[in-house]
Structure formats: C-alpha cells, structure tokens
Amino acid sequence: MNKFTMGKLVATPAALDLLVKHNMTPDRFVQRHMSGDWGDVDAEDAAANDAALDYGGRLLSAYIIGEDRLWIITEAVNDWGERLSTTILLPTDY
Secondary structure, three states, rough: OOOOOOOOOEOOOOHHHHHHHHHOOHHHHHHHHOOOEOOOOOOOHHHHHHHHHHOOEEEEEEEOOEEEEEEEEEEEOOOOOOOEEEEEHHHEOO
C-alpha cells in the first residue's frame, strides 16, 4: 500500500547505470519507498520520514546494492499540498 504520492519520477544516469550493472529495475525500490520501507537509513532518518508523512516533509530512502548505496528522495509537499517529484540517485549525485 502506498503511503504517499510521488509526483514525477526521475533518475540520474549514475543511478540507472548502477541498476543496469546489477541487472535490476527501479520498480522494487520505488515500491519499497512508497510503502514506507525506508531501507538502510538510521533510526533518526526513519523517524524523520515517518513524521514527514504527517507534516509533508521530504522523504529519503536508501538501499544497498552491491558496494553502492541507492537513494530515493521525494520532495516535500508544496503550497498546494502536492509532492511534485521523486528522484532516484546516488549520494555522489546529490
């Protein structure tokens, strides 16, 4: 079950390269993110994400793939109550 809307989904070339390298698609990671499975974040970041579901803040998930970390970031709610975009990226892309 999705806990929020993600807006437009985009990915950086480096994130896509990582997924291709490991013969993966972003689908399962996006589903985990949208269901509130924040992956490999610390307890403080997980709690911040849980709170952000209520107050509309930014959401960050992290997933380990091989030796690398994949991030998924959904932007905070705007003035109209919408989350406009979600980005799949590597920490080095940030």
